[in-house]
Amino acid sequence: xxxxxxxxxxxxxxxxxxxxxxxxxxxxxxxxxxxxxxxxxxxxxxxxxxxxxxxxxxxxxxxxxxxxxxxxxxxxxxxxxxxxxxxxxxxxxxxxxxxxxxxxxxxxxxxxxxxxxxxxxxxxxxxxxxxxxxxxxxxxxxxxxxxxxxxxxxxxxxxxxxxxxxxxxxxxxxxxxxxxxxxxxxxxxxxxxxxxxxxxxxxxxxxxxxxxxxxxxxxxxxxxxxxxxxxxxxxxxxxxxxxxxxxxxxxxxxxxxxxxx
Amino acid sequence: xxxxxxxxxxxxxxxxxxxxxxxxxxxxxxxxxxxxxxxxxxxxxxxxxxxxxxxxxxxxxxxxxxxxxxxxxxxxxxxxxxxxxxxxxxxxxxxxxxxxxxxxxxxxxxxxxxxxxxxxxxxxxxxxxxxxxxxxxxxxxxxxxxxxxxxxxxxxxxxxxxxxxxxxxxxxxxxxxxxxxxxxxxxxxxxxxxxxxxxxxxxxxxxxxxxxxxxxxxxxxxxxxxxxxxxxxxxxxxxxxxxxxxxxxxxxxxxxxxxxxxxxxxxxxxxxxxxxxxxxxxxxxxxxxxxxxxxxxxxxxxxxxxxxxxxxxxxxxxxxxxxxxxxxxxxxxxxxxxxxxxxxxxxxxxxxxxxxxxxxxxxxxxxxxxxxxxxxxxxxxxxxxxxxxxxxxxxxxxxxxxxxxxxxxxxxxxxxxxxxxxxxxxxxxx
Ligand SMILES: Nc1ncnc2c1ncn2[C@@H]1O[C@H](COP(=O)(O)OP(=O)(O)OP(=O)(O)O)[C@@H](O)[C@H]1O
Ligand SMILES: [Mg+2]
Numbered sequence: 055x056x057x058x059x060x061x062x063x064x065x066x067x068x069x070x071x072x073x074x075x076x077x078x079x080x081x082x083x084x085x086x087x088x089x090x091x092x093x094x095x096x097x098x099x100x101x102x103x104x105x106x107x108x109x110x111x112x113x114x115x116x117x118x119x120x121x122x123x124x125x126x127x128x129x130x131x132x133x134x135x136x137x138x139x140x141x142x143x144x145x146x147x148x149x150x151x152x153x154x155x156x157x158x159x160x161x162x163x164x165x166x167x168x169x170x171x172x173x174x175x176x177x178x179x180x181x182x183x184x185x186x187x188x189x190x191x192x193x194x195x196x197x198x199x200x201x202x203x204x205x206x207x208x209x210x211x212x213x214x215x216x217x218x219x220x221x222x223x224x225x226x227x228x229x230x231x232x233x234x235x236x237x238x239x240x241x242x243x244x245x246x247x248x249x250x251x252x253x254x255x256x257x258x259x260x261x262x263x264x265x266x267x268x269x270x271x272x273x274x275x276x277x278x279x280x281x282x283x284x285x286x287x288x289x290x291x292x293x294x295x296x297x298x299x300x301x302x303x304x305x306x307x308x309x310x311x312x313x314x315x
Numbered sequence: 316x317x318x319x320x321x322x323x324x325x326x327x328x329x330x331x332x333x334x335x336x337x338x339x340x341x342x343x344x345x346x347x348x349x350x351x352x353x354x355x356x357x358x359x360x361x362x363x364x365x366x367x368x369x370x371x372x373x374x375x376x377x378x379x380x381x382x383x384x385x386x387x388x389x390x391x392x393x394x395x396x397x398x399x400x401x402x403x404x405x406x407x408x409x410x411x412x413x414x415x416x417x418x419x420x421x422x423x424x425x426x427x428x429x430x431x432x433x434x435x436x437x438x439x440x441x442x443x444x445x446x447x448x449x450x451x452x453x454x455x456x457x458x459x460x461x462x463x464x465x466x467x468x469x470x471x472x473x474x475x476x477x478x479x480x481x482x483x484x485x486x487x488x489x490x491x492x493x494x495x496x497x498x499x500x501x502x503x504x505x506x507x508x509x510x511x512x513x514x515x516x517x518x519x520x521x522x523x524x525x526x527x528x529x530x531x532x533x534x535x536x537x538x539x540x541x542x543x544x545x546x547x548x549x550x551x552x553x554x555x556x557x558x559x560x561x562x563x564x565x566x567x568x569x570x571x572x573x574x575x576x577x578x579x580x581x582x583x584x585x586x587x588x589x590x591x592x593x594x595x596x597x598x599x600x601x602x603x604x605x606x607x608x609x610x611x612x613x614x615x616x617x618x619x620x621x622x623x624x625x626x627x628x629x630x631x632x633x634x635x636x637x638x639x640x641x642x643x644x645x646x647x648x649x650x651x652x653x654x655x656x657x658x659x660x661x662x663x664x665x666x667x668x669x670x671x672x673x674x675x676x677x678x679x680x681x682x683x684x685x686x687x688x689x690x691x692x693x694x695x696x697x698x699x700x701x702x703x704x705x706x707x708x709x710x711x712x713x714x715x716x717x718x719x720x721x722x723x724x725x726x727x728x729x730x731x732x733x734x735x736x737x738x739x740x741x742x743x744x745x
Contacts, residue, residue: 109626130628145626147619149687150612158616159627161609164531168607172535 058121059084060251061106061137061220066115068101075101076275079115080301083220088242088252090262093272094295099255100142102272103222107139108132119220129159136219140226142255144209148198152190153178155197156212181215182207186237202229210238214245221245222253227261239265259288276300357732358680358696361725362703369707376710379565383585386562387501389702390590391416391653392669396676396694397601398645401638403677404605405618406686407458407465409642411472412673415450416650417480417665419443423651424660425483427494436496444647450476451643452636459635473670480664489661492654501655503589507563510587514555517595521551562587590652594695597648601641602691614638618686649673668719675722676701679729685737700725 059082068076076098083089091099104110106117108126117124119135126132132139146155153171156178162170178193187207190200197205206229213221223242227235242252242265256262262269269281271294278298281291370377395412402409423443426434434442454472458465484490492498505513525544532539563586571581605611613634616624625631653669654660678684679700680693701722708718 107626128628129626133628139626141626145620145623147616147623147687149619150615154612154615158612158624159629161612163609169609169612170531172531172537176535176537 060120061253062118062121063102063106064116064118066102066105066112066117068098068105068110068112074275076105076112077300079272079275079277081270081277082280083251083253085251086246086249087267088246088254088265090266090269091253091255091272092257092259092262092269092291092295097272097295098275099272100224101275103139103224103253103255104141106132106222107137133160133216136217137222138213138216138218138220139222140206140209140213140224142224142228144205146197146205146209146212149196151196152182152193152200152208155208156181156215158212160216177215178211181211185211185214185241187211187234203231203234206230207234210241214241218250220251220253222255224255225257226254227256227258235261259291262291263288271295271298273298273300357729358693358700361679362696362700365700365703365707369703369711373707373711376707379561380567380585381706381710382561383565383588385699385702385706386588386591386594387656388706389698390501390588390594391649391656392672392676392701393594393695393698394597394649394652395646395669395673396649396680396698397597397691398642398649399673399677400601400680400682400689400691400694401605401614402465402642403618403682403684404614404686404689405635405638406621406684407635407638408469408674409451409454409465409472409639409646410469410670411450411454411476412469412642412646413670414473414476414480414665415447415643415646416653416669417660418450418476419447419647419650420654420660420664421480421483421490422446423494423497424490424492424654427492427497428490429493436494439494440496440651443651444644447643447647447650448640449643451646452640454643455636455639458639459632465639477666481662484660484662484664489659491659493658497651498655498658499589500593500652501588501590502658504562504586505589505592506586507584510559510563511556513587513592514559517555518548518552522548558591559587562591593648593652597645598692598695601645605691610634610637615687618688620687646673672698672701672722675726675729678733679726681729681733683733683737684730697729 061081061083063079063081066076066079066081067074079098079102081091081102091102093099101110105112106126108128108131111127117126119137124131124135126135147158150158153175157174162173162177164170175193182188182190182193185207187204190204190207197208200208206226210223210226213223223238227238230238239261242254245252246265246267254262254266263283266283268283269286269291271278271281271291273295278294278300281294366377375381395416398412399409420443423439426432426439426442427436450472454465454468457463457468525548529539529541529544563584565585566582567585569581569583571579575581603611605614613624613629616627616629617631617634621631624634650665654664676697677689677694678697680689680695680697682689682693682697704721704725705718708721
């Protein structure tokens with residue numbers, strides 16, 4: 055029954071004016087797996103996940119979630135499906151404090167429709183604590199006054215605090231210190247153990263081989279293969295990133311064997 | 316929506332009670348100043364300096380009567396500036412507010428004409444505000460949906476609405492307002508007893524709200540900080556009773572009763588002006604809107620990072636349109652009060668320095684032109700400063716030119732302060 059992937063993308067194409075950012079991309083994420091998404095700068099990783107998150111519209115292609123074709127027209131649609139994203143640029147409001155950012159767009163209100171600050175403040179403190187984010191002095195300080203790594207921690211905490219089904223992390227550890235990177239990787243594993251699906255975008259193959267179950271490689275806006283972590287090597291992935299051949303060109307066999315669940 | 320269970324990291328012990336809770340009020344204030352978050356501090360200091368200066372240089376400045384004067388002089392601009400705060404918070408500008416206030420005044424004045432429609436006053440007010448609300452929303456729609464810069468849209472609005480006013484009034488010239496509902500917004504005074512009751516009510520209500528806030532903190536298991544709340548309550552009480560005390564001491568000339576010697580000048584006590592209460596009502600209502608509702612939170616978010624707001628699922632266009640609507644409505648409220656002071660509408664309505672005074676008031680009050688930073692009360696403080704300067708220089712016998720120069724210098728100082736504060740904040744971050 056759980057053979058249908060949680061997220062399944064078929065033939066997704068996306069152009070920005072004359073720039074062809076994505077061409078006929080296939081991408082799938084199964085339940086409870088950590089799918090790594092790798093590729094060189096400009097390969098289209100962020101664009102792909104923004105299409106899933108409803109930030110960008112796409113030109114053609116199909117997205118199904120939980121076996122059903124879905125149309126995602128905005129961030130709200132994605133959130134309703136249970137898709138949460140940590141964006142590469144974090145998407146935080148500098149002028150708002152940590153609590154306000156954590157609950158942005160989903161503020162908790164009391165019976166008089168007033169913002170329920172105490173509840174939001176307390177939950178934020180708990181979430182950050184559970185992620186071992188201990189370096190933030192006050193969760194009532196504006197995000198502008200946080201360090202780059204602290205901001206990233208807040209962005210990650212913001213995405214995982216909801217009961218989501220798919221968490222997408224676009225380079226979540228790029229600015230993090232050793233301890234915080236560990237925390238995020240541990241978190242990724244833990245999320246998968248709890249049955250959530252995770253998409254992890256990273257340039258750090260070492261990290262990816264530690265936590266990912268499968269690896270999708272994008273190159274120049276096309277997918278060039280899906281690799282099972284246990285059956286591949288870093289060299290093979292590096293080769294795919296730099297010289298991979300698209301899976302969809304007629305006559306060429308798939309570069310990686312599809313795994314049968 | 317229970318959240319923590321999903322992500323609990325095993326075996327992570329945190330040091331109990333972080334430093335935040337232990338920070339004293341003073342430490343927080345110093346921290347705020349260091350990180351460029353000056354709040355209303357410069358305005359309060361500025362106002363004290365200005366009042367002190369005029370008290371010594373202008374006779375009749377430091378009197379109860381003149382205090383009431385300043386309140387009446389600032390009321391219109393304050394209302395308009397309340398709307399400006401929201402527009403600046405989303406990092407936009409509305410240049411049409413001056414003449415929009417004129418449009419509201421003109422609409423109300425026309426509808427109340429005894430030889431015209433002769434509508435009741437409250438209906439005139441509602442319809443006038445409805446007109447400017449629609450205009451504001453329309454201008455906001457062009458900004459938010461089409462993407463034309465607000466500067467251009469509202470500059471066009473400035474010209475268009477000025478044109479409408481000129482066309483409507485060029486024959487008549489002046490429309491007298493005889494309708495009580497409208498006129499009383501600027502001419503009604505509460506009796507001493509009612510004034511004191513109002514002061515007590517304000518203090519009591521504020522205490523109730525503060526108390527329920529503390530209970531909320533306690534219920535959520537947060538550390539309760541009663542001292543800052545108490546300090547604020549004392550401040551509110553002093554302000555409320557202080558204003559009433561001064562206003563009830565003010566007097567105005569009155570007809571003498573039969574048989575008084577000719578040399579004697581007769582007066583009657585004034586009391587708290589209705590305009591002051593109106594300012595307070597809008598201050599509280601709009602502060603609530605900005606700080607305690609999701610809409611207000613989204614206003615700040617759009618001003619801070621519109622793209623982040625969009626990704627958080629906020630309907631950014633809707634927020635922008637509503638903000639321009641608020642701007643229109645508040646311009647209308649201000650316009651009605653200004654017209655009520657004159658008890659008429661003439662060709663100059665909405666013109667002069669009204670637009671610039673209103674924007675200056677918000678900016679002097681610490682609302683950032685770059686969006687996302689500032690408070691509703693800033694408009695009140697800024698407009699108080701502008702009104703005090705104009706009033707003091709006027710009494711001191713200075714000409715209009717001097718008033719412009721001084722106001723301009725203070726505006727420049729305020730914006731410089733804001734810019735420097737922003738730089739400080741950037742430096743203290745990352
Ligand atoms: N908003 C946009 N407008 C125009 N072109 C864009 C936009 N966003 C991305 N692109 C283009 O799409 C392509 C893919 O960009 P994308 O950000 O998805 O790359 P990426 O794989 O995330 O790279 P990186 O590893 O550097 O984050 C690039 O050629 C980029 O120039
Ligand atoms: Mg990217």
